[in-house]
Amino acid sequence: MNKAENSCSGKNCCTPNKSISCTVCECVHHCTGENYCSLEKVKITTHEKNPTECRCVDCSSFAPKN
Numbered sequence: 001m002n003k004a005e006n007s008c009s010g011k012n013c014c015t016p017n018k019s020i021s022c023t024v025c026e027c028v029h030h031c032t033g034e035n036y037c038s039l040e041k042v043k044i045t046t047h048e049k050n051p052t053e054c055r056c057v058d059c060s061s062f063a064p065k066n
């Protein structure tokens, strides 16, 4: 099994949502071969009191692969 075939697991995995581009292939929801998320929607949050730039925000729907 190559990396692309083996890189995605979980519910609805590898049914890419073309509205959610993502390169976090360590996430269980990620479809590595296409660099899209497989979820219908994701929750974006911040870990900062006063976010001022892109790195201040996170995808709270992230879940690690096993």
Ligand code: SF4
Binding pocket: 020, 021, 022, 023, 024, 027, 028, 029, 030, 031, 036, 037, 038, 039, 042, 059, 060, 061, 062, 063
């Ligand atoms: S849940 Fe978030 S981090 Fe995970 S694949 Fe979807 S967009 Fe990327």
